[in-house]
Amino acid sequence: MVLDPGKLTAHVPSSRAMAHRNPPSQGKVTVTVDEYSSNPTQAFTHYNINQSRFQPPHVHMVEPIPYDAPKPSGHTRFVCVSDTHSRTDGIQMPYGDVLLHTGDFTELGLPSEVKKFNDWLGSLPYEFKVVIAGNHELTFDKDFMAELVKQDYYRFPSVSKLRPEDFDDVQALLSNCTYLQDSEVTVKGFRIYGAPWTPWFNGWGFNLPRGQSLLDKWNQVPEGIDVLMTHGPPLGFRDWVPKDLQRVGCVELLNTVQQRVRPKLHAFGGIHEGECSVL
Numbered sequence: 001m002v003l004d005p006g007k008l009t010a011h012v013p014s015s016r017a018m019a020h021r022n023p024p025s026q027g028k029v030t031v032t033v034d035e036y037s038s039n040p041t042q043a044f045t046h047y048n049i050n051q052s053r054f055q056p057p058h059v060h061m062v063e064p065i066p067y068d069a070p071k072p073s074g075h076t077r078f079v080c081v082s083d084t085h086s087r088t089d090g091i092q093m094p095y096g097d098v099l100l101h102t103g104d105f106t107e108l109g110l111p112s113e114v115k116k117f118n119d120w121l122g123s124l125p126y127e128f129k130v131v132i133a134g135n136h137e138l139t140f141d142k143d144f145m146a147e148l149v150k151q152d153y154y155r156f157p158s159v160s161k162l163r164p165e166d167f168d169d170v171q172a173l174l175s176n177c178t179y180l181q182d183s184e185v186t187v188k189g190f191r192i193y194g195a196p197w198t199p200w201f202n203g204w205g206f207n208l209p210r211g212q213s214l215l216d217k218w219n220q221v222p223e224g225i226d227v228l229m230t231h232g233p234p235l236g237f238r239d240w241v242p243k244d245l246q247r248v249g250c251v252e253l254l255n256t257v258q259q260r261v262r263p264k265l266h267a268f269g270g271i272h273e274g275e276c277s278v279l
């Protein structure tokens, strides 16, 4: 069990100063389903050997900054954390301006867990806190819950016994942050977009099949976004699952990030072995 939430910090200059790193694309780029979509391990080998897509200049990995490093003037400091899974007791958080939490803040999305997470958020000093759901926030996925109540096999007994009125408005319990779900917010001049979707794995919340279904979600990310938050990784970045000897990142997310949206910062978590990452 990985308990380390993998806290990273990233300094990002004001959006105007960084505009040259996020140039408007020449005409609208359309991303289509990748020929390797259903086999991310093979996709990685192909795109690594043939296009070097996992190294600069295609991507700049954000190195963790010591928690007490002074912030350059005119910069915003983002603290990125993910997959805390209701285990926030005693976490020492670094200094920063904006907290980004990229999902799996609970085990099952139980209202009691969400309240505890919200209390923790309330105790943190960041000026802004932005949160998305992950596959463990079952009650946040209305379609998932609609299917769950039809089943007579109780895979998640404590979730199945919730009454609809217990979770209908579960997002409202997150009063100490901005919750994003296929939506955006502008914070300190940065346009931040968040989405919870991950490739289907064991039938959790916000799971979608690889290929067109996920691409349809990534196609909702507007051009001009500065910071993208997703729960899971794009192909090739912190997406190696050692126990399965597989890469599990989303190929369509990689193509969307590198070819169309080109955000200044992409924050994600999802694969605990890879820790929380920012690109």
Ligand SMILES: Nc1nc2c(ncn2[C@@H]2O[C@H](COP(=O)(O)O)[C@@H](O)[C@H]2O)c(=O)[nH]1
Residues within 6 Å of the ligand: 083, 104, 135, 136, 199, 200, 201, 241, 244, 246, 248, 270, 271, 272, 273
């Ligand atoms: N082979 C795959 N393993 C996966 C995938 N998504 C997650 N995982 C593994 O589960 C843990 C925990 O994930 P969580 O969402 O339950 O918190 C993760 O660290 C991986 O080891 C997947 O798509 N394929």
Ligand SMILES: [Mn+2]
Residues within 6 Å of the ligand: 083, 085, 104, 134, 270, 272
């Ligand atoms: Mn997790």
Ligand SMILES: [Mn+2]
Residues within 6 Å of the ligand: 104, 134, 135, 136, 231, 270
């Ligand atoms: Mn997860």
